[in-house]
Amino acid sequence: xxxxxxxxxxxxxxxxxxxxxxxxxxxxxxxxxxxxxxxxxxxxxxxxxxxxxxxxxxxxxxxxxxxxxxxxxxxxxxxxxxxxxxxxxxxxxxxxxxxxxxxxxxxxxxxxxxxxxxxxxxxxxxxxxxxxxxxxxxxxxxxxxxxxxxxxxxxxxxxxxxxxxxxxxxxxxxxxxxxxxxxxxxxxxxxxxxxxxxxxxxxxxxxxxxxxxxxxxxxxxxxxxxxxxxxxxxxxxxxxxxxxxxxxxxxxxxxxxxxxxxxxxxxxxxxxxxxxxxxxxxxxxxxxxxxxxxxxxxxxxxxxxxxxxxxxxxxxxxxxxxxxxxxxxxxxxxxxxxxxxxxxxxxxxxxxxxxxxxxxxxxxxxxxxxxxxxxxxxxxxxxxxxxxxxxxxxxxxxxxxxxxxxxxxxxxxxxxxxxxxxxxxxxxxxxxxxxxxxxxxxxxxxxxxxxxxxxxxxxxxxxxxxxxxxxxxxxxxxxxxxxxxxxxxxxxxxxxxxxxxxxxxxxxxxxxxxxxxxxxxxxxxxxxxxxxxxxxxxxxxxxxxxxxxxxxxxxxxxxxxxxxxxxxxxxxxxxxxxxxxxxxxxxxxxxxx
Amino acid sequence: xxxxxxxxxxxxxxxxxxxxxxxxxxxxxxxxxxxxxxxxxxxxxxxxxxxxxxxxxxxxxxxxxxxxxxxxxxxxxxxxxxxxxxxxxxxxxxxxxxxxxxxxxxxxxxxxxxxxxxxxxxxxxxxxxxxxxxxxxxxxxxxxxxxxxxxxxxxxxxxxxxxxxxxxxxxxxxxxxxxxxxxxxxxxxxxxxxxxxxxxxxxxxxxxxxxxxxxxxxxxxxxxxxxxxxxxxxxxxxxxxxxxxxxxxxxxxxxxxxxxxxxxxxx
Numbered sequence: 001x002x003x004x005x006x007x008x009x010x011x012x013x014x015x016x017x018x019x020x021x022x023x024x025x026x027x028x029x030x031x032x033x034x035x036x037x038x039x040x041x042x043x044x045x046x047x048x049x050x051x052x053x054x055x056x057x058x059x060x061x062x063x064x065x066x067x068x069x070x071x072x073x074x075x076x077x078x079x080x081x082x083x084x085x086x087x088x089x090x091x092x093x094x095x096x097x098x099x100x101x102x103x104x105x106x107x108x109x110x111x112x113x114x115x116x117x118x119x120x121x122x123x124x125x126x127x128x129x130x131x132x133x134x135x136x137x138x139x140x141x142x143x144x145x146x147x148x149x150x151x152x153x154x155x156x157x158x159x160x161x162x163x164x165x166x167x168x169x170x171x172x173x174x175x176x177x178x179x180x181x182x183x184x185x186x187x188x189x190x191x192x193x194x195x196x197x198x199x200x201x202x203x204x205x206x207x208x209x210x211x212x213x214x215x216x217x218x219x220x221x222x223x224x225x226x227x228x229x230x231x232x233x234x235x236x237x238x239x240x241x242x243x244x245x246x247x248x249x250x251x252x253x254x255x256x257x258x259x260x261x262x263x264x265x266x267x268x269x270x271x272x273x274x275x276x277x278x279x280x281x282x283x284x285x286x287x288x289x290x291x292x293x294x295x296x297x298x299x300x301x302x303x304x305x306x307x308x309x310x311x312x313x314x315x316x317x318x319x320x321x322x323x324x325x326x327x328x329x330x331x332x333x334x335x336x337x338x339x340x341x342x343x344x345x346x347x348x349x350x351x352x353x354x355x356x357x358x359x360x361x362x363x364x365x366x367x368x369x370x371x372x373x374x375x376x377x378x379x380x381x382x383x384x385x386x387x388x389x390x391x392x393x394x395x396x397x398x399x400x401x402x403x404x405x406x407x408x409x410x411x412x413x414x415x416x417x418x419x420x421x422x423x424x425x426x427x428x429x430x431x432x433x434x435x436x437x438x439x440x441x442x443x444x445x446x447x448x449x450x451x452x453x454x455x456x457x458x459x460x461x462x463x464x465x466x467x468x469x470x471x472x473x474x475x476x477x478x479x480x481x482x483x484x485x486x487x488x489x490x491x492x493x494x495x496x497x498x499x500x501x502x503x504x505x506x507x508x509x510x511x512x513x514x515x516x517x518x519x520x521x522x523x524x525x526x527x528x529x530x531x532x533x534x535x536x537x538x539x540x541x542x543x544x545x546x547x548x549x550x551x552x553x554x555x556x557x558x559x560x561x562x563x564x565x566x567x568x569x570x571x572x573x574x575x576x577x578x579x580x581x582x583x584x585x586x587x588x589x590x591x592x593x
Numbered sequence: 594x595x596x597x598x599x600x601x602x603x604x605x606x607x608x609x610x611x612x613x614x615x616x617x618x619x620x621x622x623x624x625x626x627x628x629x630x631x632x633x634x635x636x637x638x639x640x641x642x643x644x645x646x647x648x649x650x651x652x653x654x655x656x657x658x659x660x661x662x663x664x665x666x667x668x669x670x671x672x673x674x675x676x677x678x679x680x681x682x683x684x685x686x687x688x689x690x691x692x693x694x695x696x697x698x699x700x701x702x703x704x705x706x707x708x709x710x711x712x713x714x715x716x717x718x719x720x721x722x723x724x725x726x727x728x729x730x731x732x733x734x735x736x737x738x739x740x741x742x743x744x745x746x747x748x749x750x751x752x753x754x755x756x757x758x759x760x761x762x763x764x765x766x767x768x769x770x771x772x773x774x775x776x777x778x779x780x781x782x783x784x785x786x787x788x789x790x791x792x793x794x795x796x797x798x799x800x801x802x803x804x805x806x807x808x809x810x811x812x813x814x815x816x817x818x819x820x821x822x823x824x825x826x827x828x829x830x831x832x833x834x835x836x837x838x839x840x841x842x843x844x845x846x847x848x849x850x851x852x853x854x855x856x857x858x859x860x
Contacts, residue, residue: 257807374670
């Protein structure tokens with residue numbers, strides 16, 4: 001283990017600007033590149049959501065400047081129905097793939113996993129570099145669809161068949177727009193597969209002397225488990241996307257059955273299955289929920305422990321829970337398809353594991369909450385976002401109970417209840433995990449402290465704001481408000497429009513609050529107070545090295561690990577903690593029993 | 594700051610629960626014979642999820658209030674029961690909850706999907722296409738004529754692709770843009786899509802089912818209250834998705850017979 005780690009770096013220090021900042025082999029630079037990509041993507045996704053929300057609340061409102069994005073999609077700034085769906089599709093795709101997957105997993109995982117295991121880099125730095133640039137290419141391909149004359153695809157981030165396969169006769173963006181979408185996601189999958197191929201051996205083979213698996217921090221465990229999920233989930237989505245492209249360009253019929261008449265034209269395909277796409281997509285899609293959230297579970301645990309000044313009640317149980325979530329995530333995907341027309345018996349088969357997955361999720365929440373008992377909790381921006389994560393995870397999680405049951409899903413399926421559920425548990429909670437990680441690790445990444453006052457302001461506005469946005473989504477769904485409508489023309493939807501207006505105002509304000517974060521991040525990066533090596537008095541290996549870490553992470557001298565990752569609440573020479581790499585012998589009363 | 598966080602969480606939790614307790618926004622009254630099973634299941638789930646939601650948020654608030662920023666000389670403590678007690682509690686409480694919801698939920702699901710329609714259920718075919726529903730009644734012969742997708746033509750109003758010149762069974766079929774059904778009569782809905790994925794959703798009936806292009810999907814239900822209800826599409830099907838709707842008229846048997854005669858005369 002130690003010998004492998006010592007030989008991990010196959011590259012010397014970068015000597016040119018291009019090698020240092022652009023085509024870098026350094027996992028830390030690649031992590032920052034992923035972070036920058038996620039930040040840009042998140043801002044794009046957020047602006048798209050603003051436009052969508054304004055359109056939903058005030059259907060005929062002209063949105064200043066929108067006509068510049070698309071003259072045909074928004075003549076005079078007023079959004080057409082198809083353009084709403086196109087922006088919605090791009091919002092979902094950008095957020096799920098290029099923000100919620102890249103930031104918590106690829107960005108922070110790349111930067112900190114090798115350091116937390118005590119390695120000098122990942123085992124395949126060139127694959128790692130390719131991982132980012134292929135992902136970035138995927139992002140560019142996706143964004144390029146905005147330049148198409150008929151705009152991007154309008155089929156939603158789930159791209160159900162056969163809407164995704166019959167071509168432009170089905171509507172604007174359904175020709176080349178879909179091809180670009182599928183190509184973008186296929187590229188993204190390649191990028192994440194290359195990333196997973198690096199994360200797994202980094203964890204298993206590059207651990208430094210003394211770093212047994214159970215001495216890995218919970219964040220490292222989370223990235224490891226996530227990479228295992230990524231390896232199987234993206235390996236299914238990528239070929240599915242290629243099949244969609246083939247249906248468009250090669251005359252195949254993977255997802256198009258015979259006898260379809262679209263726009264009065266008989267579609268020249270036969271033999272395909274529309275449900276095949278749903279099976280392939282959701283076999284990826286549900287693990288993807290956990291790919292987005294499991295890193296957050298690890299990060300939040302890591303951040304909370306440091307700020308509670310005591311370990312979790314059981315590190316081992318939390319690891320098992322993350323593992324259980326990962327394994328079960330492959331057995332539950334059919335709950336997205338209860339009313340899809342698949343065999344109704346299989347709905348029951350998918351329902352049971354979906355309900356069972358609440359057990360590891362509940363245990364995780366109980367461990368977090370009851371670990372707070374008797375702690376010495378420090379309140380700062382990072383810990384506030386970590387606590388906010390727990391609150392959101394609970395709020396979004398309990399609505400999963402409803403959607404896990406086929407009978408209850410009948411009235412709630414495809415309504416805003418689903419939108420509220422996944423935004424809270426997968427979107428907001430994961431974003432809170434990203435924010436907690438940023439406030440916690442930015443000092444190590446950039447060598448500067450972030451402004452605490454701005455951080456807290458950002459938290460309060462985000463916390464209250466996101467509840468104002470996403471809790472009412474559940475109420476709308478319970479009243480039967482169908483999702484993916486560009487306007488609400490049905491009689492029964494009219495009384496719900498004021499709720500949509502409230503949500504829109506909350507979304508605009510909460511979105512604006514994110515600009516505080518962007519300002520804080522950029523300002524602190526250049527003008528923030530210089531960060532010490534270990535500002536939070538933390539124990540794991542990333543705090544043992546210099547701030548920011550040198551190119552080979554530990555300045556040529558690999559650490560040796562002597563302790564479990566979270567030795568807090570002890571009497572040591574430096575305070576109430578002892579670092580993993582410290583040979584100091586301390587007795588803790590809180591060793592796991 | 595910690596106490597403010599605790600209070601905020603409690604306020605948010607209570608405010609979140611109020612609209613649910615007051616039924617401010619809720620499903621309309623159920624008008625189907627099976628819907629009460631779904632509503633009961635929904636209520637049970639709401640009670641269990643609601644208690645879990647409030648308990649988790651309150652506990653979080655209480656612990657953050659009590660254990661943040663303590664005196665420097667305060668000693669850390671562990672929850673007396675340890676992790677084992679929590680794991681056992683989660684397995685017991687959530688396990689029982691999961692079993693109860695899973696087992697009882699089967700009844701509601703089975704009433705819709707695992708029970709075949711009765712022999713005297715009235716068949717109605719519904720076809721979904723961008724962006725309208727059309728309905729077909731078999732006419733006096735009780736048999737639907739075959740479909741010919743290549744004959745579908747919106748401009749000649751041959752929405753289903755019927756060959757009236759050659760298919761005797763099609764001649765008496767009645768095609769409508771509105772769905773009328775007799776009250777308290779079981780309906781056997783035969784669903785097919787002519788183009789893309791769509792869905793059939795009537796909130797009051799507690800019915801939602803996707804159309805699967807290339808497959809015929811079957812659904813059965815009985816409406817128990819006369820009235821006019823909206824049928825909407827819930828599966829994204831293109832730019833006009835938001836506007837894809839039809840009306841369901843639940844009528845007395847006499848009114849339905851009169852309506853069907855009138856529609857037949859207009860074919």
